[in-house]
């Protein structure tokens with residue numbers, strides 16, 4: 001039997017903004033069902049990389065395949081399989097969560113019955129159901145983030161990409177979001193997230209990629225990274241700081 005295509009395969013990816021090269025040749029393969037954490041200092045190139053994957057930026061060079069689909073050759077087919085949750089998601093404030101989810105489901109061409117069932121399940125799961133008929137404009141940051149996450153999941157994507165999904169969330173809401181992501185991962189969804197919160201990466205993800213200066217500096221499971229750098233039992237935070245400061249040699 002043929003091996004299934006990777007969920008994401010990036011080869012030689014580069015992106016320049018004018019003179020500045022933000023992504024300098026990244027190769028990365030993520031298998032279906034993996035929960036992958038992309039870490040890196042501010043300005044490392046994480047968001048730029050992910051924006052190219054989701055089709056919001058055109059690469060300067062390189063290729064991206066999503067479940068075997070070349071995103072440059074067939075962007076629509078690639079996008080149908082992806083959900084993207086940016087760090088500052090855009091919600092239509094005048095809409096209620098139910099209206100917002102109906103709207104997003106409509107954009108994906110999901111039939112009304114399925115959309116209603118999925119919206120109800122997501123809103124219940126994220127404890128927004130009691131607020132389903134309130135306009136989003138009155139929501140806290142955390143509630144807005146959850147409504148946006150529900151919108152990202154309404155078309156049941158195979159690949160979920162989230163840029164700093166937990167920033168600014170209180171402990172209870174962060175827990176709900178983390179639990180939902182872990183549940184989706186267990187159900188077979190491939191998830192890629194960026195985070196600056198090392199404990200989140202340490203607890204949640206299967207594999208970690210560290211980007212610095214537009215290049216992939218290190219990659220592997222936490223245990224692989226520890227082994228490779230002779231740091232048995234080290235926390236991800238210690239490893240990360242040693243790698244990006246050059247105290248540990250990337251391999």
Ligand SMILES: Nc1ncnc2c1ncn2[C@@H]1O[C@H](COP(=O)(O)OP(=O)(O)OP(=O)(O)O)[C@@H](O)[C@H]1O
Nearest residue numbers: 017020021022040041042043044045046047048049
């Ligand atoms: N639209 C843009 N125009 C010019 N330069 C940009 C643009 N977007 C990003 N950059 C630059 O590209 C580099 C990579 O930025 P990017 O946002 O991808 O990093 P990041 O790793 O996501 O950072 P952070 O953790 O702070 O979100 C940075 O030097 C940034 O200033």
